[in-house]
Amino acid sequence: MLHIRCWGIYLWAFPASACGLILALPLLLLGGKVNWVTGVLEVCAPRYCAQWVRHFGAITFGHVVIARDVEQMVALREHERVHVRQYARWGVLFFPLYIGSSCWQLLRGRRFYRDNCFEREAYGDARKAPLKR
Numbered sequence: 001m002l003h004i005r006c007w008g009i010y011l012w013a014f015p016a017s018a019c020g021l022i023l024a025l026p027l028l029l030l031g032g033k034v035n036w037v038t039g040v041l042e043v044c045a046p047r048y049c050a051q052w053v054r055h056f057g058a059i060t061f062g063h064v065v066i067a068r069d070v071e072q073m074v075a076l077r078e079h080e081r082v083h084v085r086q087y088a089r090w091g092v093l094f095f096p097l098y099i100g101s102s103c104w105q106l107l108r109g110r111r112f113y114r115d116n117c118f119e120r121e122a123y124g125d126a127r128k129a130p131l132k133r
Helices: 002-029 047-053 070-107 117-128
Strands: 033-037 040-044 058-061 064-067
Touching (some): 002 040, 002 058, 002 064, 040 070, 058 070, 064 070, 070 117
Parallel strands (some): 040 064
8 A cells, every 4th residue: 555655746847847858858868977866866967067057056957957967956855855846745736836935925024045935845844854865
């Protein structure tokens, strides 16, 4: 039964993971690095592509994490794993919920990224316990 539940979580988040795979494909074709770590596909951009993704250290789509480089992946792994768990919880609904939270923060005169409830959870949980590789 646990095995079925595990696959169900991957299927629930698969539409988001598919977006991550599509975005990761060009980086992989250009020489990016890929690893499977604790049930998550981690993709690091090749060094010469870092300027294309310089506006973020890492971003998560379902069970796919794309990072600017290996150093950013290591530094942000715990934070991004919180987002993986959020996708597992909310599935494809995570996209509109995340955007909705950002819009709500803007309407309240707050920061759209740092005050987003999903980011606050990720920053808070990432500080609590380091993830084992």
